[in-house]
Amino acid sequence: MTVDPNAATQGSPSPQPANGRASAARYLVPALVAAAVAVGLGVYGKVHEPTGIAFDLAGFSSTGAVKSWLATTAFAFALVQLVSAFMMYGKLPGPSWAPVLHRWSGRIAFLVSVPVAVHCLYAFGYQTYEPRVLWHSLLGCFFFGAFSAKMLLLRSERLPGWLLPFVGGLVFVVLTAVWLTSALWFFRTFGVKT
Amino acid sequence: MKRPGPLLTLLAGLLLGVFMLSLDATTGTKGTSYRNESPGVSVSPSSPPSPSPTRTTPSPTPSKSAPPNADYAGRTDDNSSAVAVSLRDGKAIAYFCDGRDKESWLRGDVKDDGTMKLTGKHGAELNGTLQEGKTIRGTVDLGGQRYGFTADKAVRPSGLYRATATVRGAKLEGGWIVLPGGGQVGILDRDGKPSAAPRIDPETGAVTIDGEQLTARPVTP
Known part of the structure; x- marks a missing residue:
């Protein structure tokens, strides 16, 4: 936790020429893993017979409310992600612990989103019966693929400077779309309730 | 040098997902096995007239048999x-x-x-x-x-009706109560999302949902 792990990509336009084949794997592996995760989730959601029910958290009026609040929590941390990312890249003034904030808010956001996704896939599956649902299913699977790619790319060094911000931005945009098509819809349809 | 942090994050998510899934699986079986054993209720009252003092004395209630269907x-x-x-x-x-x-x-x-x-x-x-x-x-x-x-x-057609179907990938589950006098109250679940259900024909149970003709059937335990 002493060195900013993202410093490698920060600011410098990375003039080093990527060295041939070795670099190809750097992009190919995360891309393939991302595709496998996204397609795998989608196929599971499509093949698995939706049960309609799942494990329930106590203290909420309905499973929909639980999921909506968890998703909203994830989205709130995603906003922290956006701001802290700008701080790390020097686009916003920020404290020295911005990278730590970025890392841990991202972890929390991801971990909070997992139970929601598990419930979606287990109880509802991959559905296409109306545009909102289609987009939610599609982007929900895509989100976990894109997130996996982002995590794996972090382990590579000397990436083009624009790549991590691009993938991170993609993850953020997709999560936002997933939240808009589910939790926001839920709150607008059924009212904001716990 | 490779940083383990991102991989650990992914691993934690995976573990959490598997954990939730196993909880779901156990909940699922519990939820669907509601109609299993019911010790006692239908056990014949003519069990051997053993002088069991442990058994509470057969109460002289007017109705000893189970309530009528x-x-x-x-x-x-x-x-x-x-x-x-x-x-x-x-x-x-x-x-x-x-x-x-x-x-x-x-x-x-x-x-x-x-x-x-x-x-x-x-x-x-x-x-x-x-x-x-x-x-x-x-x-x-x-x-x-x-x-x-x-x-x-x-008395029929009043009573309790239910219909389930899968229409274009959406799982439909409808429940209706037909009240004495002909009033109906029903809910249709599309993939677990409830909404008001269209009326059923109480005589035949026929109902049209999302363009599909379904039949709601009387429900019994």
């Missing part, structure tokens, strides 16, 4: 919802429905004295008493609220 339907005291109960051989299935988004299927046993305690998903509970074989009077606890209700004996 019948359907009951009625409204909650606040008139917001409908409740229907179907009794068969000492078992009961009940449906509570407000016709918009609140519903619950409840199951359980009926005791010989006509009392019943039925349970449904998310802690829903129905406590009722069959009075003189004509009326079930009781309460339903659902979503943190208690609803008193009275359900009178219902």
